[in-house]
Amino acid sequence: MENKIKFRPNPNLRLMDQVRQVLRYHHYSLRTEKTYCDWIARFIRFHKCQIHPSQMGKNEIEAFLSNLATDLKVSSSTQRQALNAIIFLYRQVLDIEVSDQLEPIKARKYNRPPVVMTKNEVRKVLQNMSDTHLLMAKLLYGCGLRLMECVQLRVLDVDFDRNLVYVRGAKGGKDRVVNLPVNVKEELKNHIARVKDLHDKDILDGCGEVYIPEALARKYPNAAKEFRWKYVFPSRDLSADPRSGIRRRHHVLESGLQKAVKTAVEKSGITKKVSCHTFRHSFATHLLENGINIRIVQELMGHSDVKTTEIYTHVMEKDISRALSPIDSLWEV
Structure with a gap:
């Protein structure tokens, strides 16, 4: 070879x-x-x-x-x-082989259960958000997206006819497909229509390009100007690409959504340590509580191992009322 x-x-x-x-x-x-x-x-x-x-x-x-x-x-x-x-x-x-026998003092690993909001808490947080940040938060919870998966979503990743969202190049370089929530569909359609107007204006101004992977850019020279490659959540201002120097309209900064979620949580009076990622944890937990098979949840979350998904079974609400105490069953024999 x-x-x-x-x-x-x-x-x-x-x-x-x-x-x-x-x-x-x-x-x-x-x-x-x-x-x-x-x-x-x-x-x-x-x-x-x-x-x-x-x-x-x-x-x-x-x-x-x-x-x-x-x-x-x-x-x-x-x-x-x-x-x-x-x-x-x-x-x-440096092309220097490092020993596989490295033995540093290892940092302590804590297996803490994920923080999960109840459905009522999710509702409260969403009620204290508005505009684009509200739509993004709905996608985090409704599709189980990670923060950057939402921020980097492109127009071509949304299939309105089949009610699907394609998550490409996620953690570990893996792709997956999730359902587009019906309650978000029309709102997302209207948002993308406004993004189309912004794209058309950028094209007229001579700055309608968007970043696409280099291999695709070489293969399809005009793809960077096509609307389907546009970010669903574009930034308000143009900025220079730190690598190429080309001025483009990139996606929004994730910090904006993080701050909006933090403010909404404070207004809701929730004392849990809630972040954008908590919506993803809540998505998986609520699916399991609704009786969805754990293998399906594993696929929707993009987990390689079902053991990763099983952690949500420890925080989901369980109906223990049907678990008859052994002493109560003594007189049923």
Whole structure:
């Protein structure tokens, strides 16, 4: 079998520029690029920038990761994210194999049940939201979407005829299909009609392009100007793409919806720790409470393993009234 040629960054570039070059070659998202670069920079600063990473190894990596767990008290997922970034630096950028026997002090992992709102609490929160943020929150709850899945939704992902929403390139690069709630359909149609008017205006102004993956952009040069590729929730202002410099209308910032949900929760008087992701947890839990098969819920949530979905069975409301106490059954024999 022919060996696959590994991409090598330009050695004349600075280290962090080499990291970005490799990340972009492998089509990592801008969000992942920023995260990985931040962790790598923190790793270098931890060792006081005195040694180049190529001269460091197992001991230095373990010391950094252990510091995260013991001194900074980060979660296990955060520590794992830092490890992934450092492994990427060594294997993909520096072409140095890192030992698989890394043994840092591990961050403590807590198996906490997810926070779930009751249906009445969901109703209260939605009643304290308005306009586009209300529509986005309805999609989070009605479709079980993650925050960025909602924010990055495109017009072509919504099938009104079949009442379906296609979630593309979700967590783990997986696609899935969810039902479009009937109660949201007309509101979403009207919203997209307004987005079409905005798109037409942008085209007349000569700035109607939207970001699409590079491979598609090369294959279909005019696709970036097509309305179907437009974000369902476009930003109010044009902005320059941080990579290409092209001025486009990107999707809205997720922080706007996060702030709107936080304000609505406070107005509702709910004391639970509710975030945008709580709508997704509530979606899965309420489906199970309604008697939907857990395998179907697993598919709608996009979980690879049903054990991930089973966590919602621990927080769902259960009718324990039919569970007859053993002592009550003694006289029925």
